[in-house]
Amino acid sequence: MARFNQRGTRPAVHSPVTTTGERTVTHEGATGHLRDAKSELFLLSVSNFVGQDAFYEKGGDRDDRYTQLVRQLAVEDPEWTAGLLGWLRGEGNMRTAALVGAAEFVKARLDADRGESGLGNQMAIEQQDAGYNRRVIDAVLRRPDEPGEMLGYWTSKYGRRLPKPVKRGIADAVQRLYSERSLLKYDTDSKGYRFGDVLNLVHAAPAPGKPWQGDLFQHALDRRHGNADEIPSSLKTLIARQGLTSLSVEGRREMLRMPDTLHNAAMTWEALAGWLQGPMDEAAWEAIIPSMGVMALARNLRNFDEAGVSDEVAAQVCARFADPEQVAKSRMFPFRWWAAYKHAPSLRWAHALEQALGHSLANVPRLKGSTLILVDRSPSMFPGYGFSTPNQSDITLAEQAAVFGSALALRAAQPTLVEFGGSSKEIDVPKGGSVLKLIEKYGQNDGTDIPSAIKQHFDLLRHNRIIIVTDEQTRPGWLPSNMERFGGMRETAIDDLAPQTVPVYMWNMAGYKPGAMPSGAAGRHTFGGLTDAAFRLVPLLEAGRDCDWPWLTKTA
Incomplete structure (x- = not known):
């Protein structure tokens, strides 16, 4: 009987984020895994x-x-x-x-x-x-x-x-x-x-x-x-700006009818607000919008609505959001498009923001087969518990994780989307649905328990892979009834719940030192970052190709 040359045999593949074999504990007390210095630095830096x-x-x-x-x-x-x-x-941005x-x-x-x-x-x-x-x-x-x-x-x-x-x-x-x-x-x-x-x-x-x-x-x-x-x-640009600053306050309002002149003088919306010495009303915004970058447009949708910017001008803004080249040039994190949607009063921007978010998630693969997607909604992923900074536009790690998890689910052939913390529940994924609307379905949970979520939702006969979007700081989790087989350990490792023939991809959102599982080989891989870049490694690994660091990996 053949032991190695079997139909289901797959080549061993390796990914760059690698654990050393040394053990530690996660911040919630489960067995943790230490990474080598390069892997630790990469996950922290991104x-x-x-x-x-x-x-x-x-x-x-x-x-x-x-x-x-x-x-x-x-x-x-x-x-x-x-x-x-x-x-x-x-x-990496x-x-x-x-x-x-x-x-x-x-x-x-x-x-x-x-x-x-x-x-x-x-x-x-x-x-x-x-x-x-x-x-x-x-x-x-x-x-x-x-x-x-x-x-x-x-x-x-x-x-x-x-x-x-x-x-x-x-x-x-x-x-x-x-x-x-x-x-x-x-x-x-x-x-x-x-x-x-x-x-x-x-x-x-x-x-x-x-x-x-x-x-x-x-x-x-x-x-x-x-x-x-x-x-x-x-x-010539400095001369043009000097000409504008020499105008009287009354004359400056007249210049709003000449947006090309404002552009040629490198007038930004921030500079315009001070230069006018008056309100940023509809006329002011409509004069400067053609000169604004995509990121500035996305951040000012509320201001546009409050000023009463016309639908015609709004359509011009939406056309830029729908342009994949302009979205790529903006270098905006995917979660910033969710932030723009979340804070915009009007729904007239919604479809274009969905398109922009889709362009920013172009590397998220359309996974074949059945995929279990676990999205961490524990307290450490939320403000007041986790961290929420001006750099993140008040968008929490939990929301960022939901952006990735939702995009994966909507592009997967057969997704099982689960939000988890101390407990977990499945989220319905509509065919052809919206990432932005799907994010709104998530709630908040207590604790972080990755093993219990896998135990409850993983089906060996059904799922081809597991993807976990998390900060990795899990509790010990589900306890087996046969404790002796596990040497009296207080936790069940992921390998005891899913065989190594089922690949597990851990998406690390926070860069903490302890990992929740070994990684780098044997069907266990860890990625990280706030962009979609590393998602393109999943199809490569499943095609039997080793993956190197993103600045070295060839994806063509």
Whole structure:
């Protein structure tokens, strides 16, 4: 009888987030599993809004864990860590964590070069000439205010002396990012480091191919020192803005009839509100809406409704939400579309927001067969219990989990959608339904008990896979009647409830250190992040293909 060459035999596959075999306990007392340093850093980095408390972890402790992992891996494997940080600011869309990580990456490697790190890894010293430090700084600076942010972080922590890689990396970014429009938007008195300060400190040269940038840099310096009396003729956008600011208050209202003029002067909605010295009424919003970015539009739907913006203009906004290219360019997290829907008074936006949410979840696969989807609705996923920050638009982890779980359920061929905490219940999934409407069906639950939810809802003869969207901090859970078989353990592991032939995908929403199950092989895989990017790994794994880190994985 054949033991290995059987019809149901599948190739062993591996995913990048890997446990070490060492045990710990979850924050709710169940057996937990420790991950290697790269896996722990990845899951933490894709969920860490720097300085923000989580339910089980204070913001300071969380940030310390993050910086220690970055510093360790910057020395041990600079190529991998540089790849993570560049991806984190790009596809991962985590701004502050990437910026802090890049600064700590450089500091750790400079300390290692001086023998101060205590890590004893000569490899980092030998690889200093590879240019990692400068390239990492440049890679994480994607928005024109971020060179100043980097200087603010570095000098507040390590003093005003700037190492050459920091200066050069910021200078590279300044060449890419500084323009007339960015000067008008971001060079404000509220900033500790103005554009002129950045230029003074890093000595950025104008970029080749941008003949106007030398005039811009000099104007930024003059502006910082209060002697920008005349704008160079090459800076036409600044001249146009100066023309608008010279108008009388009465004349400014007349300019609302000329939205192209406002656009050519790089007028933002925030700047318009102060410039008008009057209310942001229907005329004001309709004049500036054509110049607004998609994210700004989504955040101001309530303002549009309260001002009485016309249905014709609203239709123009909706057309942009329905455009997959514009949604991709906005780089908005999927949960932000739910936030826009949740806070908009009028339903005239609803269909377009559903389309936008669908575009932002393009990587969520249409899974064949039957899928058990468990969505965590325990207290640690909610505000007052979990964390809700300005960065998240008051959208909780529970709601973010519901966005992913609902999208998976509506695209799966045969879904079983379950909300769980200490108890659990199934949610009906209508064929062809709306993700936004499905999210509204979820409630709140007590505790976190993953094993009991699997025990209650998993059917070996029915389900082809299990997907769990959670913070992983489960209770010990369901207790078997035959305790001796489990050596007197106070919990039943996921492997005792679902055979390894049934893949289990754990979507980690919070980046805590203990995992709820082993991962990386044997049908057990852990992903993380606030975008849909990692969902594309599920079909690859089920097709028998190993998966690497997202900045290394080829999906074509």
